[in-house]
Amino acid sequence: MYTLYDFLPSGNGYKIRLLLSQLDLPYRYVEKDILNGETQTEEFLKLNANGRIPLLQLENEECLAESNAILMYLAENTPFLPEDRLTKARVLQWLFFEQYSHEPNIAVVRFWTTHGGPTVAQKAQLDAKLAAGYSALSVMEKQLQKTDFLIGSSYTVADIALYAYTHVAHEGGFDLSEYPAVSSWLQRIKSQPKHTLITDEK
Amino acid sequence: MYTLYDFLPSGNGYKIRLLLSQLDLPYRYVEKDILNGETQTEEFLKLNANGRIPLLQLENEECLAESNAILMYLAENTPFLPEDRLTKARVLQWLFFEQYSHEPNIAVVRFWTTHGGPTVAQKAQLDAKLAAGYSALSVMEKQLQKTDFLIGSSYTVADIALYAYTHVAHEGGFDLSEYPAVSSWLQRIKSQPKHTLITDEK
Numbered sequence: 001m002y003t004l005y006d007f008l009p010s011g012n013g014y015k016i017r018l019l020l021s022q023l024d025l026p027y028r029y030v031e032k033d034i035l036n037g038e039t040q041t042e043e044f045l046k047l048n049a050n051g052r053i054p055l056l057q058l059e060n061e062e063c064l065a066e067s068n069a070i071l072m073y074l075a076e077n078t079p080f081l082p083e084d085r086l087t088k089a090r091v092l093q094w095l096f097f098e099q100y101s102h103e104p105n106i107a108v109v110r111f112w113t114t115h116g117g118p119t120v121a122q123k124a125q126l127d128a129k130l131a132a133g134y135s136a137l138s139v140m141e142k143q144l145q146k147t148d149f150l151i152g153s154s155y156t157v158a159d160i161a162l163y164a165y166t167h168v169a170h171e172g173g174f175d176l177s178e179y180p181a182v183s184s185w186l187q188r189i190k191s192q193p194k195h196t197l198i199t200d201e202k
Numbered sequence: 203m204y205t206l207y208d209f210l211p212s213g214n215g216y217k218i219r220l221l222l223s224q225l226d227l228p229y230r231y232v233e234k235d236i237l238n239g240e241t242q243t244e245e246f247l248k249l250n251a252n253g254r255i256p257l258l259q260l261e262n263e264e265c266l267a268e269s270n271a272i273l274m275y276l277a278e279n280t281p282f283l284p285e286d287r288l289t290k291a292r293v294l295q296w297l298f299f300e301q302y303s304h305e306p307n308i309a310v311v312r313f314w315t316t317h318g319g320p321t322v323a324q325k326a327q328l329d330a331k332l333a334a335g336y337s338a339l340s341v342m343e344k345q346l347q348k349t350d351f352l353i354g355s356s357y358t359v360a361d362i363a364l365y366a367y368t369h370v371a372h373e374g375g376f377d378l379s380e381y382p383a384v385s386s387w388l389q390r391i392k393s394q395p396k397h398t399l400i401t402d403e404k
Contacts, residue, residue, distance in 0.1 A: 049341045050303060058288070064291055064292070064295060065295050066298035066302075068298050070291070073287065073291035076287055085278055092271035093268045096271050096298070097252060100268075100305075101252060103302075104302075125327070143251070
């Protein structure tokens with residue numbers, strides 16, 4: 001059975017919990033409070049030298065880090081990841097877009113806002129992060145005006161990865177009212193079979 | 203034949219140029235000067251809504267963005283990407299690590315430094331970026347003390363992705379003298395067959 005080291009409010013962790021639920025895969029859940037340094041202990045750093053959750057431990061005890069690498073691992077040979085070479089690369093394009101252009105803006109502003117509000121140093125970066133976050137939403141909007149899901153007509157791990165922080169973007173103050181295709185897509189994702197919520201405890 | 207839209211000083215672009223060289227794949231090179239807004243034109247945004255290089259255009263005219271997604275696409279079914287499911291996920295773990303924990307620190311500080319030095323706003327972020335960059339180098343050092351290449355004994359696209367900005371980290375002021383395993387690995391990468399330099403014009 002898999003073990004998932006995770007932190008409940010984490011959107012990166014939620015990606016994995018959602019996919020595990022939709023794949024009907026049982027797992028052991030181990031909460032690591034990132035706010036109390038629980039991913040920086042000597043013991044945890046032996047499992048992931050980068051000191052981050054989510055971390056998936058396999059039956060053979062090997063560990064896999066990076067939420068989107070874990071998604072790709074779990075989705076292989078399932079309907080959540082098409083086999084065609086270009087389509088698979090297109091899924092990866094969205095996953096790298098998520099970690100570079102979306103998460104560092106939308107997730108980070110949400111984290112600042114929900115953990116006591118931005119500090120003075122963070123405030124200096126806030127306008128740039130809001131603008132970059134809205135740019136990322138515009139890239140998604142353009143695609144979702146053309147297709148129901150990010151890579152076409154089927155629900156894949158690209159949707160799971162982008163859904164994780166887009167559906168809680170309002171917690172960071174992002175207003176999605178000018179992104180109607182993104183808003184419809186959020187509802188479409190929520191209505192997928194075996195959908196779970198970010199707040200659902202294992 | 204592939205067309206690569208790229209900008210010569212870009213480490214993200216260099217990843218693709220290096221792999222294309224090592225795969226012996228011919229391509230047409232189109233320079234887009236990111237400093238002059240050439241990736242923000244209406245024409246370019248039709249090719250990549252996210253307005254970034256590198257961008258690979260396939261023979262069928264479809265375009266693929268995100269340097270590490272392009273690496274995975276080109277490397278499929280070649281010795282640069284192992285077929286084993288867990289090893290492939292491990293390559294992806296390094297690629298996502300690169301885009302989230304390495305590039306935004308090491309590449310960004312290099313860009314600031316080589317383009318007129320950090321501005322006042324950038325200076326406020328410099329210490330945090332230097333610290334995060336050194337953390338990323340430490341994660342690499344730990345792995346490279348154990349194995350010759352990032353995922354074991356063979357050279358893969360994980361090495362290409364991390365080499366791109368690590369080998370020019372000194373241009374951003376990073377001192378690699380306390381990272382001997384990283385330094386040896388840089389030499390090992392440089393001695394691979396058909397290696398090209400970031401400054402090599404097509």
